[in-house]
Amino acid sequence: MKKQTRRTFVASAVTLGAGAAASAMPSMKKxxxxxxxxxxFWLKNPNSKEDxxxxxxxxxxxxxxxxxxxxxxxxPASTEKRDVVDNSYHASELMFFDDLAGQKTYQDHPxxxxxxxxxxxxxxxxxxxxxxxxxx
Numbered sequence: 001m002k003k004q005t006r007r008t009f010v011a012s013a014v015t016l017g018a019g020a021a022a023s024a025m026p027s028m029k030k031x032x033x034x035x036x037x038x039x040x041f042w043l044k045n046p047n048s049k050e051d052x053x054x055x056x057x058x059x060x061x062x063x064x065x066x067x068x069x070x071x072x073x074x075x076p077a078s079t080e081k082r083d084v085v086d087n088s089y090h091a092s093e094l095m096f097f098d099d100l101a102g103q104k105t106y107q108d109h110p111x112x113x114x115x116x117x118x119x120x121x122x123x124x125x126x127x128x129x130x131x132x133x134x135x136x
Contacts, residue, residue: 033133034069035097037106040089042125051122052090058119059093065109067102071095089127103130 045051052075059073072094076087097103106112 032098035100035103036129036131037093037095037097037103038129038131039093040127040129041091041123042088043090043122044124045122046090055091055119055122058115058122059091061111061115062093062095062106065106065111067097067105067109069096069098069102100132 041055043051043055056073056075062068063071074092074094076089079085079087095103095106097106
């Protein structure tokens with residue numbers, strides 16, 4: 001084996017490091033645009049723990065829909081009161097889909113339709129925010 005000088009050792013290490021960094025970089029292929037679906041629910045009976053429990057249980061059934069890649073079901077957090085924070089809702093769902101087609105499948109899915117039929121009488125208001133990755 002050939003003896004390395006400090007200079008050749010450092011040059012080899014830099015070359016190996018650069019190669020490792022390049023292989024770890026994301027590919028230059030066009031990334032799929034993720035669709036985010038965020039829904040906020042306000043209950044007709046805001047003080048009813050039973051209604052909230054029924055709504056949250058209904059939301060849990062949506063986890064079975066195969067096109068939902070990630071789901072978060074929550075209630076308002078006890079964060080600092082600020083003018084920009086709206087915590088007037090009672091429950092929310094945050095879902096991630098691979099694309100518009102996946103979100104459409106979710107909308108039409110029998111489990112989602114059953115959720116609406118079983119739980120829509122619980123809410124007074126629903127607000128939906130859908131967004132897709134921005135170009136960049």
